[in-house]
Amino acid sequence: MTETKAFAAQSPTSGMAPHGISRRSLRRDDVAIEIDYCGVCHTDIHFAQNDWGVTQYPVVPGHEIVGRVTAVGPNVQNYREGDVVGVGCMVDSCRACSACEAGLEQYCSEGMTGTYNGKDRHDHSVTFGGYSERVVVSERFVVRIPEKLDIKAAAPLLCAGITTYSPLRHYGVKAGHKVGVIGMGGLGHMGVKFAKALGAEVTIFTRSESKVSEAKKQGADHVVISTDEDQMAAAAETLDFMLDTVPVQHDLNPYLNCLTYDGTHIIVGLLEPIEPALEAGALVFKRRVLAGSLIGGMPETQEVLDFCAEHDISCDVEMLDIHNINDAYERMKKGDVKYRFVIDMATLKNS
């Protein structure tokens, strides 16, 4: 059993700041990883704050992990010491159900094991994430970071990246398609890059006039101010897909109306009940589809990294000293980051 000093998110209610969180010793298929960088996802804030009522303190957030292999178990086949690797949102699954067999471990019938705040399937301990010096993960849930990628900017591909890439691929977005992207945060800006790289014509929907130039800089062909009724009316029935990255409740109906017949609205961020109520007629009268999508399976998580290397895509990141994590959370709540904080884990090791 390796003991390690780890950053643990403070509970806003308990003020607890535990140290000495353990990492398991290597199992036969395990890879030990020294963490270099870890992206900061809005989900981390929800868990740190116990917004969903399921947090088990102490919690160590972080599921956009990049680092170097320091040791491998005897059955590990694909990685060896020194390899640059990544770990995303999950670290295990049942590996036997039809979803797991299809490489869609995120839809495991038993539920995937989250990278943090999950329950280890062997010893039932709580899993700890990437705001840490190191992590131990079964080979199946490790991906290789292509050499061409800037590893700092690669970290957010493991959640923000795969979350937006997976549905665009699943629904076969390609040249000739018109894709709308709602939300210009960590996920939204990646969605724009992927949709463009896949050949689509991309429209960004934003509430604020002030974001228009930034949206164009990100590669959007068009920008629609969603609070402008005339602009929304002009966009009616023009899009094949809508990638909706907004993580809080919002009215989907005006966006559904922007889809052509057979158009698909994909939600990847919204987890709350859909209110205001969805208009059933908006689906029925145009054979439209409302679809959900959750991160991506392990083969596709490797694929998105390779795709980014091939297409020279990376996440726009702002590097962070881990001692400023609480300030970063506050800035994220205000949308004040372009577009993803990435923790330089050296700031933990050197503190």
Next chain:
Amino acid sequence: MTETKAFAAQSPTSGMAPHGISRRSLRRDDVAIEIDYCGVCHTDIHFAQNDWGVTQYPVVPGHEIVGRVTAVGPNVQNYREGDVVGVGCMVDSCRACSACEAGLEQYCSEGMTGTYNGKDRHDHSVTFGGYSERVVVSERFVVRIPEKLDIKAAAPLLCAGITTYSPLRHYGVKAGHKVGVIGMGGLGHMGVKFAKALGAEVTIFTRSESKVSEAKKQGADHVVISTDEDQMAAAAETLDFMLDTVPVQHDLNPYLNCLTYDGTHIIVGLLEPIEPALEAGALVFKRRVLAGSLIGGMPETQEVLDFCAEHDISCDVEMLDIHNINDAYERMKKGDVKYRFVIDMATLKNS
């Protein structure tokens, strides 16, 4: 201009009972049809009662029309006097948009012209439906009734039939799939027949224990009492598709939970806002899809008739004297019909 005596639904507010509603003289691509039978759809009640606030009185409902061709315009190519033909829910569309070009006239970008209470695209007159002696319809919106079909039972295929057949075909339902059908009315019982004919294993969801034997008689492999929590829990994550024919607001969430990952819930009846609120997580965490579907295009409406002839499928009907239409409406509101009323139009002609 042919004058004809027509049944016109009484407005419950005006008590108006007009006669002498006109039918247009033949245009070059028109087919004149002497109506033998007309199915009674729940939509007819909504229009007769002005439930949706859009009824233009006098209204002549009826969009499940079967009859014989009595005359054709000079440009008509596919029909001639004596042919047994049908007319469904629409009688025109723009014929130029991408949906129309794809034979999906129901999704016409300008909106289809309804068989009744629509506006004729040439003379802007109100269209009148099938509770009538005859109707004049452009060839493109006429279908041929295969000889093998019982023409009385064929009438409801033009709405109840195509509405359930179209989404099952669109989503590629086939042997090996597990399909749930919610609702055991005119649409639901057709959905069961089609899903079975396509090779699927079918589960009927009904609120009432009393419908179990009837559901089995309709060909269902399994029946789930939707008000029984244990039965619903046992059905969790078992189905690939759910065909939801319930025409009024209901909670979709328990049914979504019955779908496997990548499962699809298809609504064909519900036109009201979706309340209680849809759980976004039920879509996201299993990549499930909520889809709408509206009747079917003209090529597919011909296809469903041919499919029924080939597979010996017909709608279960109860024949109706038109003088009893108001009683029939009351019985339909109580779900007291197995499963579709069909008006014998001879009862109008002989009255």
